Amino acid sequence: MKARIPKHREFIIDFPKDVPAEKADEGWDKLMGLMEDYKKSHNGQTVYSPTFIEDLEPAVKELQAQYGFTYTIQNSK
Template sequence: MKARIPKHREFVISLDEKEEPRHQECWDKLNQIVKEYQKQGKSVYTETFIEDNEDKVKALQQEYKFTYTIEER
C-alpha cells in the first residue's frame, strides 16, 4: 500500500521549563489556538495555517519565553 503525505509547514516551538515557569499555561494557550482553528473546519495541514495563526503565536511569545521556527515537512 502506498500513501502520499503532502508537504506542509509547521511551527516548531521551543519552550524551556526552566526559563518559563508558566510553560504548561503557555502550551495550553498554544493548543487553544489549534482547537479554535479546527472549529473553523480547518486543520494544521491547511496551506494557510502558518499565515492564519502566526500573529497569535507572536502575541503569546511576547507574554511567554519561547522561540519558534517554521519548518517544512
C-alpha cells in the same frame, strides 16, 4: 498500498529552561487552544491547511510575547 502525505509547514515551539514549568504549561495550553479554535473556524482544517502558518502566526507571536518561548517554522516532509 501507497499513501501520499502532503508536505506542510509547522511551528516548532521551544520554551527555554528559565521559563517556569507552570508558565510553560499555561502557554502550551493556549497554543493548543489556538489549534482547536482554528479547526472549529476553518471547517475542521488542521496543520495540513496551506494557510495554517499565515492564519495563526499573529496569535502565536502574541503568546510568544507573554510566555517567552521561541519558535521557528519548519518544512515537513
